[in-house]
Amino acid sequence: MVSDTQDGPVTAEIRDRLTRAFAPTSLDVVDDSESHRGHGGYQEGGESHFIVAIRAPGFEGQSRLARHRAVHAALGEDLIGRIHALALDIGV
Template identity: 50%
Template structure:
């Protein structure tokens, strides 16, 4: 899947599940050229997401929720994912 399509797929899934107030996805794959995970074509991404859905959730639970929302993309298209998941109150 081309890089732009991967970002679009990530965005679509996160928006559907979390209805975020803010969502930024950065494809950082170019910085990992030659890395073992880059050799199989999967990408490296940074996600900054702000959603009321994270209220009352510990950081680990937020990350697990993001992984669950991304589903099979975590094994087919994403090698590494850096997540910053905040509530609207935390982001302001």
């Protein structure tokens, strides 16, 4: 898990919103922006490309699409609009 002390503001907001929405048993938010330097959507200073792995009991019985929609809804359009790429690994 990534330490909160290293989180930028977008990373911290992703972590906060997902924690409040799902009370996950496991949550890992990785700013993967540096891996995309020179590619479309890259922003100086990072926080444009993320990998999120989340496990929460509330996802049980939901399809993959429903889980993705739930995560996007929890993050909200305002936050999603600030992210160029979001890779999700969602489970129970």
